[in-house]
Amino acid sequence: MANIKNKVTMNNDNYPTAASMTLREAQTAVDKWIKEYGVRYFSELTNMACLTEEVGELARVIARKYGDQSFKESENTSLGEEMADVLWVLLCLANQTGTDLGEELRRSFEKKTKRDCNRHINNPKLK
Numbered sequence: 787m788a789n790i791k792n793k794v795t796m797n798n799d800n801y802p803t804a805a806s807m808t809l810r811e812a813q814t815a816v817d818k819w820i821k822e823y824g825v826r827y828f829s830e831l832t833n834m835a836c837l838t839e840e841v842g843e844l845a846r847v848i849a850r851k852y853g854d855q856s857f858k859e860s861e862n863t864s865l866g867e868e869m870a871d872v873l874w875v876l877l878c879l880a881n882q883t884g885t886d887l888g889e890e891l892r893r894s895f896e897k898k899t900k901r902d903c904n905r906h907i908n909n910p911k912l913k
Contacts, residue, residue, distance in 0.1 A: 809888035816877040830882050837875040844868040 880887045
């Protein structure tokens with residue numbers, strides 16, 4: 787990952803603070819952490835399995851918080867923590883595959899705007 791060149795608020799561990807972090811900066815921070823503490827990235831296939839696992843944990847919290855199930859006594863109830871875990875593994879996969887998530891998100895907005903600019907506005911189910 788390229789070095790962060792923008793002015794960013796850094797914490798004591800020299801990582802960008804969450805409030806000021808762009809997707810590119812998040813990718814860089816994850817890459818730095820992996821190299822300092824994680825030794826190396828897991829394989830892409832392993833990280834895909836980890837992503838699936840983290841999405842399942844997020845689904846469990848949502849099912850219990852907004853659905854019909856209740857939490858067990860020792861269960862994690864933090865929706866934000868589970869979302870951050872999903873994002874972490876997604877950032878790892880982006881780094882491993884050379885994907886700039888910020889650029890891809892911009893392209894996704896462009897695609898959805900062209901494709902769906904009238905679709906949702908004209909959908910009677912959403913009114």
